[in-house]
Amino acid sequence: RLANLVRQKGGRQIGGSEFLILNQQFNTLIKAGLPILKSLDLLATRATAPRLRPVITQIRDRVREGKSLSEAVAEAGVFSKVYSTAILAGEKSGNLPGVLDYYIAYQRVSTGVQKKILASLVYPALLISVAVIIVTYLVTGVIPKFALLYRDMNVELPAPTRLLIALTVDYRLVFLGVVASLAVAAAGIFLWSRTEEGGTVFDRFKFRLPVIGDTLLKFQVAQFSRTLATLLTGGTPLVAGLQTSCDAITSKLLRSTVSHATQMVREGESLHGALGASGHVPELALDMIEVGESSGALSPMLNSVAEFYEEEVSLRLSTLVSLIEPILLIFMGLIVAFILISLYLPIFSFSMTGTAK
Structure with a gap:
């Protein structure tokens, strides 16, 4: 979302x-x-x-x-509840224009970060789409014609050609059944991840993935920090700001963490101590929040947390995309090359046999 x-x-x-x-x-x-x-x-x-x-x-x-x-x-x-809460804070403080200024700045930054992330994913998605279209065309339109041709010729085919025809023609229903089963399983996992329990378990798994997990977690922390900073700057009390920020978090694991932290803050615990109790918030963010609390500059420090992690997430995504693009190209090339070589290998063999005779 x-x-x-x-x-x-x-x-x-x-x-x-x-x-x-x-x-x-x-x-x-x-x-x-x-x-x-x-x-x-x-x-x-x-x-x-x-x-x-x-x-x-x-x-x-x-x-x-x-x-x-x-x-x-x-x-x-x-x-969003963030918007209505920000307006409420502006009404109570008598500074609605100032609060709207803060919210507009929040909108601009959040939208800019999200657009940058989506833009970095466009090219890999385009490559994958092209690969799927090419392979689908070869499997449904080209390979069956070659299979009929070779069967009419009644000749011994090389192993790669036999494997290709078996997977795409002879055992097509089995192959499609496997693909359909995987799709159903993926849909089931997706629906389960939408539940509170399933989403929490899925988030734990996501956040533990190498490189990607840490990036996803820091993006969520950046969004939370930016939202809370906007509300606090507008005059919303800390506990109310935490409650509203919690509603704006998409990660069920982090939402549970902030919800528990909200209760601890209400009982007198510091924000950095309450968030740190879960073990899910990065240490650097906790240290910066602690400095913000002790210096009376929590809102600016939360903005600094958001800016730091947004920049790190953007840099990591750029690096990952620059690595993924050549890997995808090589992988696509290998698949298409295997299909084409397997299809034309018998023809090359016949040509060489005819020349030898």
Whole structure:
């Protein structure tokens, strides 16, 4: 789940860029001195995104009925709890424009990091897609024709050719059955990972993977730190900020960790001590949080944690992609080469035999 998306009723999604523009426009109107209700009226009238207009209209109507802006946003059911909590903090502090500034900066950074990560994965995904298309075409359209040709010739085929034909023609149903079984198993694991227990176990497994696991964990910690820093900067109390940040975490293991830490902080434990009790938060992050608590600069230090890990995750992904790309190319080349050589090997053998005679 991307942090820069808000979900509309019925499962539709509003792009992060649309949401960012909405916040910028709303904040500009508030800073200009317009009342909240008048600002919502203007936004509802001039909204260019059709999906946003009914949402803004609903919020405006709730505010007109006497609801606070944070209550109206929460009741809309399409925005994250982080957003409604940030607005609530702005209302309580009397600094709604300032809080919206913090939230807009949070949106920009989060969206930028996510776009950078997705962009780094586009090329490997494209390579895999091309490989699947090529192999599928060869297996379904080319190999069966060669198999019929060689059977009509009634000749002894080389071992690689026999293996290729057996896998793709003679035992196709068995092969497809194995693939289907693997797909069903993968779907079952995916559905199980969506449960609380399964997700926690799956997260433990993911985070223990070499290189990739540590990268995934640090990305989650960066997202949590960025969210909590935004809420604290806007004036949200620590315990309330932890509760809201917990709801925004996608990892069930880290969510459980933060939930337990929230209870410990409520009972008087320090934040770094509460998070460190789980053993799932990196030591460097704990050390930086401890310094932030002792110096009274927790929010800036959480931002520093987020920036440090976001940069590290981006660098690691770039390195991994630069390593994966040649490996994928070599792997694709070997598969296609094996198929083509196996198909044409009998023809080469016949040619050499005919020449020898």
